[in-house]
Amino acid sequence: MIVLDKSIALTASDTMRHFPLRFSVGAQPSYMRIFFAYTPKVFQDREQSIALIRECYARYNVPCDNPQSELPLNNLITITLDSPKGRVGCAHRHANNAEYMISNSNSSCGFLRTPIFEGEWEIIVSTHCILSKEVNVAIRVEVGE
Amino acid sequence: MIKYYPAELHTHTLHSDGTFTPESLARAAKAEGLSVIALTDHNTIAGIQPLSKEGQKVGITVIHGIEWTTFYGHITVLGGDLTQKWECITPQNIIQVVRSVRERGGLVGIAHPFRIGYPICTGGSDEWGLEDYQGFTHYEVWSYLSPSVSYTNHLAEQRYASLCRRGVKLAVVYRQRQA
Secondary structure (H helix, E strand, O other): OEEEEEEEEEOHHHOOOEEEEEEEEOOOOOEEEEEEEEEOOEOOOHHHHHHHHHHHHHHOOOOOOOHHHHOOOEOEEEEEEEEOOEEEEEEOOOOOEEEEEEEOOOOOOOEOOOOOOOEEEEEEEEEEEOOOOOEEEEEEEEEEO | OOOOOOEEOOOOOOOOOOOOOHHHHHHHHHHOOOOEEEEOOEOOOOOHHHHHHHHHHHOOEEEEEEEEEOOOOEEEEEOOOOOOOHHHOOOOOHHHHHHHHHHOOOEEEEOOOEOOOOOOOOOOEOOOOOOOOOOOOEEEOOOOOOHHHOHHHHHHHHHHHHHHHOOOOOEEEOOOOOO
């Protein structure tokens, strides 16, 4: 059963923001699956990337001898999950297309094992870095027996 | 007499963006000759239980930790209450949050303060705007690979020296191994 199905269109001005997505879960299912994807991952504008890298190094007072070594610049979005009883975990990693399982017996890396409690859950979508003109996020949550 | 124990206080596993499983991290730490290891995965404590179990098996002490990976800086928390919501930490409330962790027995340190930040590594640099790091316990002067030759680690050394001159007391955290 799908309990959350959400798309978010982000622009560069949405960088460093948190988007809480709340959803309800009914009488205790045995597992939850989270499908999370965003695209594009890579910021493709090479010329602008080099300019951003030089500007960034200057801001941190570090000499920038080889800006190419920092390429490519990436968009980075993570998700954090809360159950009605508290924090379950976070997927802080660079993959932009992932599926996570949560259950009492087996949870994906980054998440604690937990019963799928009845009540209000929340996924927080955190935009650590958005460089592309438009980044599309898709998130779907399913629960089942 | 003071006794010293070799420890690694900043580590990651597959539970965030590391490459070790918790079990292989415990074994690698033991093979490296470490006595103590702290797991500080980004914004999650999910790897602690399996690491502690393996640590017990191979004979190393495991400190429960987390790295709050915020937009304003990264902070390693060692022990105490690790339930603080990382996304709620801001430069405006950081001192209050640190105080709360310390009251519950945790240690709180600034991680890689001079790493390059946004858009290369958002929050990678210390952008808390703190002068005296009130309540903080440690400061990561050397981090990442080839620490002694890293330009950003030299900046951290200079900052740490300047803090010491001003009487700010923070334990220095560093690593020795070269890449």
